Amino acid sequence: MSPNSVTRYINIVRAAINHTINEHGLAIVNPFHNLKVKGAGNGAGDRLSLTAQEALAGFDAMGNTADHRAIYLTLWDSGARLAEITGLLVEDVNLQERTVHIRGNGIRRLKTASSKRVIPLSDRAIEALQEHRQGKQDEEPIFARYGRVGGNTAASAAMMKHFRPVIPDKKKSLHSLRHKKKDDLRAVGCPEEISKVMLGHSNTEVAARYGSGYSLEILRDWMDQSNRVGQT
16 A cells, blocks of 8 residues: 555544544544654656746746736635636636635536635735626626636647746646645634635544634635745
8 A cells, every 4th residue: 555545544533533532532642643654755757846936937938918917816716726726717706805716517517515615815916816707697607718618728839838948857847836835824823724715625533514604804814824935
């Protein structure tokens, strides 16, 4: 069994033990907490994160193509998946609250149930998205070229033609912006549970499924901190 497979099984066992500890009020530490598996980590096909300099170089490579620049900026500052952004409808962006609502629609399905979420947006991402929202109805896609089934694949192919010449490392791609956001959240000390909420990662920890979730103000504070780190 590969080290990464071992890690996945350990995550399941850890969640089961956490459930038992919580349900029975046991005053013990989960022995699988922070257990490291030698050799687990990036596999041959895994994507690596971008540095701030690489992220900027990738953005500059988008040139004057407005929709590519808007998509790239939103990926950079939100950590969302490409399909989640190319599949946005006008009504998914709330200008008053400065948020984007990631949810399933006729353009694309969500990867997991936990992918449904509300993400605070940076001012520059809001400005970029608003340029493509103007003059459209709520149910229309924000990105006319890519707001369709398979649009994310088309956007990836078109944007990677500009991205690859400046970022030649084959383990780095547009998806590396998502890895960068994870690293930036970690760099500012964002709690793992909040990071998972904003990135739409599934969470097997039983305790995380109790309560009503985190407030928008808390999410925005951590997102703003990570953006400041991620852009320098």
